[in-house]
Amino acid sequence: MDAIILQILNGLDKGSAYALIALGLTLIFGTLGVVNFAHGALFMIGAFCAVTLSRILSASHEVLVEGKTDFLGNPLKEDVPYVYDWFGESAGAAIIDWSVPLSILFAIPVMILVGVIMERGLIKHFYKRPHADQILVTFGLAIVLQEVIKYYFGANPIPTAAPEAFKGSFDFGAMIGLDPNTIIYPYWRLIYFCFAAIVIGCVFAFLQFTTFGMVVRAGMADRETVGLLGIDIDKRFTIMFGIAAAVAGLAGVMYVPINPPNYHMGMDFLVLSFVVVVVGGMGSLGGAVLAGFLLGILESFASMREVIDLIPGINQVIIYLVAIIVLLTRPRGLMGRKGVMEE
Amino acid sequence: MLGLNKQDTTILLVVAALTIFAPFILNPFPVDSAMAQFNAGYPDLMQRFVIFGIFAIGFNILFGLTGYLSFGHAAFLGIGSYSAVWMFKLLSMNVIPAIILAVIMSGLFAVVIGYVSLRRSGIYFSILTLAFAMMMFALAYSVLTPITGGETGLQLALDDPRILGISATPEGNIPTPSLFGVEMRASTTVPVGAWEFTFNFGYYFCALIMLVAFYLSVRIFRSPFGLTLRAIKSNQQRLNYTGVNPKPYTLAAFVISGMYAGLAGALMASMDPLAGAERMFWTQSGEVVLMTILGGVGTLFGPVLGAGMIKYMENIISKINSDILHSWFAFLPDGLEDLIVAIIYPFIGKGWHLTLGLIFMLVVIFLPGGLVEGGQRVRSWMKNRGKSKEETSQTPAE
Numbered sequence: 001m002d003a004i005i006l007q008i009l010n011g012l013d014k015g016s017a018y019a020l021i022a023l024g025l026t027l028i029f030g031t032l033g034v035v036n037f038a039h040g041a042l043f044m045i046g047a048f049c050a051v052t053l054s055r056i057l058s059a060s061h062e063v064l065v066e067g068k069t070d071f072l073g074n075p076l077k078e079d080v081p082y083v084y085d086w087f088g089e090s091a092g093a094a095i096i097d098w099s100v101p102l103s104i105l106f107a108i109p110v111m112i113l114v115g116v117i118m119e120r121g122l123i124k125h126f127y128k129r130p131h132a133d134q135i136l137v138t139f140g141l142a143i144v145l146q147e148v149i150k151y152y153f154g155a156n157p158i159p160t161a162a163p164e165a166f167k168g169s170f171d172f173g174a175m176i177g178l179d180p181n182t183i184i185y186p187y188w189r190l191i192y193f194c195f196a197a198i199v200i201g202c203v204f205a206f207l208q209f210t211t212f213g214m215v216v217r218a219g220m221a222d223r224e225t226v227g228l229l230g231i232d233i234d235k236r237f238t239i240m241f242g243i244a245a246a247v248a249g250l251a252g253v254m255y256v257p258i259n260p261p262n263y264h265m266g267m268d269f270l271v272l273s274f275v276v277v278v279v280g281g282m283g284s285l286g287g288a289v290l291a292g293f294l295l296g297i298l299e300s301f302a303s304m305r306e307v308i309d310l311i312p313g314i315n316q317v318i319i320y321l322v323a324i325i326v327l328l329t330r331p332r333g334l335m336g337r338k339g340v341m342e343e
Numbered sequence: 344m345l346g347l348n349k350q351d352t353t354i355l356l357v358v359a360a361l362t363i364f365a366p367f368i369l370n371p372f373p374v375d376s377a378m379a380q381f382n383a384g385y386p387d388l389m390q391r392f393v394i395f396g397i398f399a400i401g402f403n404i405l406f407g408l409t410g411y412l413s414f415g416h417a418a419f420l421g422i423g424s425y426s427a428v429w430m431f432k433l434l435s436m437n438v439i440p441a442i443i444l445a446v447i448m449s450g451l452f453a454v455v456i457g458y459v460s461l462r463r464s465g466i467y468f469s470i471l472t473l474a475f476a477m478m479m480f481a482l483a484y485s486v487l488t489p490i491t492g493g494e495t496g497l498q499l500a501l502d503d504p505r506i507l508g509i510s511a512t513p514e515g516n517i518p519t520p521s522l523f524g525v526e527m528r529a530s531t532t533v534p535v536g537a538w539e540f541t542f543n544f545g546y547y548f549c550a551l552i553m554l555v556a557f558y559l560s561v562r563i564f565r566s567p568f569g570l571t572l573r574a575i576k577s578n579q580q581r582l583n584y585t586g587v588n589p590k591p592y593t594l595a596a597f598v599i600s601g602m603y604a605g606l607a608g609a610l611m612a613s614m615d616p617l618a619g620a621e622r623m624f625w626t627q628s629g630e631v632v633l634m635t636i637l638g639g640v641g642t643l644f645g646p647v648l649g650a651g652m653i654k655y656m657e658n659i660i661s662k663i664n665s666d667i668l669h670s671w672f673a674f675l676p677d678g679l680e681d682l683i684v685a686i687i688y689p690f691i692g693k694g695w696h697l698t699l700g701l702i703f704m705l706v707v708i709f710l711p712g713g714l715v716e717g718g719q720r721v722r723s724w725m726k727n728r729g730k731s732k733e734e735t736s737q738t739p740a741e
Contacts, residue, residue, distance in 0.1 A: 035466055125708070131466055132412045136636055137707045139629065143700030151697070153690050271473060271625060278470045313486030320474035320481075327463055327471060 002182040007300045009172065011205045013189040013258060015296020016196030017043075020251035021273040022280060022288035023200060024244035024278035030220045030283045031237045032193060034123055035131055040270025042245045047261035048149055049107040051158050054099035054141025057083055072267035100256055107253045108246050115245025119238050142267065150263040162188045166257075188257050195254050199247060200289055207241075207285075216240055220283075275323045281336025291334055295319050297299040351561050354643055356559055362550040365389055366540045373537030380662055383655055386543035387614075388531055391654050393546070393553040394463030396609045399552075399634040399646030400560050401603020405596050406632075407641035408569060410576035414469045414628050415476025418456070419449040419601040421623035423481065423608025425490070428497045428618045438516045438527065438548075438613040442606065444494070449605020450598055457597035461590065464579075476623060483620040496619030520613045522548060527613055545614050552610065553647075556603060558692055561643055563599070572596050604631075633703055639713030653699065660695040 021043055028036045060079040068076040084092035095102065115117045122141065161167070166187040174180040207213035219226045219233040226233045252261070259265070276295055280287030301307065302318040314321075326333060347355065361368065370384030377439075383389070402416055430441035460471040483491040491497055499517045503510055512518050520527045527545035560586070563569045574582045575589045583588050612618050615741065628665035638649025668691070669683045673685065690698045710717050 058465070062607040082448060122708075133707060133711065135412065135466070135469065136632070137704055139632075140700050140704035140707060143696060144704065147694060147697035147700060148689075151694055267626075271477065273592075274470055275474060282466070310739060313482050316481030316485055317478040323474050325461065327467060328459065331463060331467070 002178050003304070005172075005176075005178075006183045006185075007259045007304060009183065009185050009189070010298030010303075011300035012193045012293070014299065015293040016193050017251050017255055017269060017292075018028050018273055018276045018296050020196050020199060020277040021248050021269055021290045022292045023250075023285060024248040025273060025277050026280070026283060026285050026288040027203075027240055027244040027247070029277070031216060031240045032119070032123065032127065033136050035138070036123070037135050037270065038118070038142040038145065038290060039138075039244075039248055040266030040268075040273065041142040042111065042114065042248040042266070043252040043255075043269055044144065044149060044261065044263065044266030046107050046111055046249025047256050047265065048153060048252075049110055050100050050253045050256045051153065051160055051261060053103040054096070054160050057081065057096050057099050057102075088248060091149060097163075100160060100162055100253065102285035103256075104250060107249045111246040111249030112242035114249075115242035116128045117236055118245070118280065119241040124243070136142065136193060140268070146263050146266065153263065155263060157262040159260040160256045162257035192254050192258060196251070201311055203243070204285070212236065212239075215313025272319060275319055279323050279326045279333055281333030284333065284335040287333055287335030295322065298322060344559065347565070348563060351565065351643070355554075355558060355561060358644065358647060359554055362393060362554060364390070365546075365550070366542055369541055371536060374539050377690050380667075382542060383659060386528075386541055386546050387594055388615045388654065389546045390549050391542070392651050393549045394607050394614070395631070395634060396647040397549075397553050397556050397610065398604055398607035398631050399638070399650040400556055401600040401607070402631045403600075403635050403640065403642075403646040404560055404563060404572075404603065405600035406635060407646075408564070408572035408576060409496035409593050411464065411593060411597070412469050412632070413460075413472040413597075413600075414597050414625060414632070415456075415472035415474070416600070416604050417625065417627035418479045418623050419453060419604035420608040420611070420627060421479065421618065421620065422449045422452050423605030424612040424618035424622055425483075425497055425608075426605070427612035428499070428616055431499055431505075431520060431616050432503040433506065433611070435505055436520050436523055437508070438520050438609075441520070441613060442552075442609045444607045445609030446602050450602045451599025451606070453598040453605075453623065454594070457594050457601070461597060468519055473625060473628070476557045477625060480620055480623040480625075483623060486688075490617070492622060492678065493620070520616055549610050552606070554627040557604065557643075564643060565630050568592065568595070571621050583710075622724055623637035624659070633699070635701060635713075637706055637713055639715030642713070642715040645713050645715040652714070656695060656699060660691055660698060661693065663691040665692075677711060 021039060025036060025039050028034055051191075058081055060081040062077045063080045065076045065078050071074045073128075081092060081096060083095050084093070087095060118141070122137065123134075126137055145329070150325070151185075169184045169186045171180055172183040172185040172190075207217055215226065215231055215233070216236055217236065219231075223233055240281070252266075273292075276291045277288055279295065280291030298318055299315065303315040308315055345352070345355075353354070366384045366389065368384075369389065370382045374380050374382075383392075398416075398420060404412070405416075406412055426445040426448040427438075427441035430444050438573055441499060456472065456475045460468055460475065463471060484493060487493075501515075501517055501530050505518075509518060522544075525544055527548065528543070529545075530541050530543035532539055532541045557597045562682050571582075571587065571589075573591050574587075575593060579589055608618075608622065611622075634649035635646045638647065639645025665684060665688055668687055669680065672680045672683050686724075688694075690701075706713060712719075
């Protein structure tokens with residue numbers, strides 16, 4: 001029992017990342033009909049937003065320390081971050097400590113901007129081109145974005161810590177009435193899951209309960225008619241692209257403490273997220289989220305020692321295996337709609 | 344000639360001439376000159392040109408003719424390499440059995456993967472092939488270590504059986520791959536004045552195979568089979584209505600292109616007898632897509648051109664460093680020199696992928712037909728310009 005719960009919990013954080021990226025991919029595909037291979041790069045850019053903000057916040061200047069000398073006898077200098085000067089020492093330290101959650105506020109406008117520029121500048125010209133061309137041009141864009149990040153941030157992973165309050169683990173087993181010390185779970189992963197759930201909830205609520213969302217949904221169902229009703233659907237779809245980019249970016253920001261970001265993390269996640277989208281059903285938002293969590297949890301179950309002993313190597317291939325089986329038995333994916341991508 | 348029409352014969356002869364004279368063409372700069380680093384006429388790089396040429400020609404048979412975009416073609420490259428190295432380990436260092444086994448094995452895998460993947464089309468097909476390739480990569484990297492050598496890759500050893508050959512040379516070394524006794528790495532260097540040209544047996548062996556592969560692909564392009572494949576690309580539904588079942592045709596194309604990839608993998612292993620799982624990674628599949636698109640998808644000459652371009656850039660651009668840039672722009676005033684070097688610097692050396700990505704994007708956006716289409720456009724533009732000049736020159740005469 002506890003082992004099962006533990007594996008479900010372990011699968012949740014990766015599953016959350018898959019679900020968020022797959023949600024963004026599906027939003028873009030459902031609205032604009034574009035297969036965006038650069039979506040993993042957006043995830044990565046989000047992660048590097050967090051790195052950038054934490055670097056900006058830690059920017060410091062040298063201050064002479066009165067009455068102290070270093071070992072050479074020169075006056076001792078100390079690096080003091082600018083935020084200490086502006087907000088006082090304790091508040092400044094708190095701001096630096098909380099740089100990753102603060103990056104959310106920084107990343108949302110940046111990512112929406114990146115998304116809108118991408119859509120207006122490049123993808124707009126590819127609506128009428130075949131899907132293969134869309135895949136290829138976004139694939140090229142992904143390479144370019146990845147290399148630009150590599151140029152500025154280097155090839156090595158950059159560790160960026162979570163706030164002090166959320167470091168370490170807690171005893172999840174004891175909380176739900178099991179024996180203590182059976183399920184130890186890091187705080188940040190639980191936060192990541194909750195955060196993902198909130199973001200997903202917000203996106204669905206936005207689409208379901210606002211006029212803007214209603215128009216977008218109508219546009220997804222029948223773009224032409226909505227256009228004929230005098231609504232500038234292109235503009236709204238552009239904004240949806242920005243939102244999808246922001247969702248991927250937020251997934252990246254919060255993933256930073258779990259896995260130090262490097263320039264190719266986007267591509268690593270992209271391949272799996274595409275599998276997730278296809279398993280969930282192209283164009284189905286619910287399917288993307290469901291398949292994201294499902295595959296994340298399946299992956300963590302497959303990494304259990306007992307399972308690996310039974311079928312060696314299963315943890316490496318389980319997602320692809322599931323994708324192949326699903327595609328062959330349910331060609332539209334778990335929740336795919338009829339008539340989407342069935343040429 | 345050889346059952347080709349005049350135009351195709353010309354293309355074949357051009358490719359043949361380019362490959363045969365590659366050691367001269369790729370070495371235009373004298374050895375001691377500052378430009379010598381742009382010489383690409385050394386065996387290792389020339390071998391890669393033709394091997395990746397074969398890979399891209401095969402990929403083009405699938406993607407160029409049927410329009411099915413496979414994102415997992417590197418799997419067959421890896422299978423070819425592994426099979427070839429196993430042949431070197433077990434049978435002999437002769438490359439012929441290694442190549443034969445590699446082509447058969449990759450063909451068999453292609454039948455299975457193709458049969459399953461081709462049940463879907465479009466993006467689903469891309470994802471399925473990608474999934475298969477990544478699965479094989481993951482397995483080769485971990486569980487299948489006894490067969491694939493895992494992280495270190497599959498290497499030859501002194502105690503390999505090699506039933507028909509020798510386990511070790513009299514000097515106690517591992518024998519090198521050869522063709523009936525002629526070693527692949529055998530090469531002669533001919534100095535001509537300030538130039539130096541290297542002729543490598545392995546390169547000419549690969550080049551010969553590439554020419555055969557290219558000839559076969561021309562024949563496939565011009566055959567009724569090729570025509571059916573094109574029909575699948577342009578309108579599969581209409582083909583269905585005319586009573587043709589496209590499945591066997593696409594599967595045949597998939598298997599053929601898989602076998603080409605296996606052949607390329609075997610040649611890679613013949614030039615350098617080791618095989619690693621990274622050859623199956625999806626970036627490798629992406630690379631062959633880039634090559635084909637860059638050169639011109641669906642054209643005969645395009646994939647070869649694209650493969651050559653990318654491998655040339657990979658080797659030459661990545662060698663340039665900031666010192667070389669400074670020496671190039673040394674004639675400029677200091678401030679301007681630094682500025683230009685600073686602008687160019689991100690695109691060279693380690694940043695060559697950035698250059699590649701940008702060029703690739705530009706090609707997809709503006710030249711969907713690749714460099715071949717670019718060449719055609721330039722030619723027709725020249726023709727038109729010539730014509731309009733004649734017209735304008737005629738007007739005042741009237």
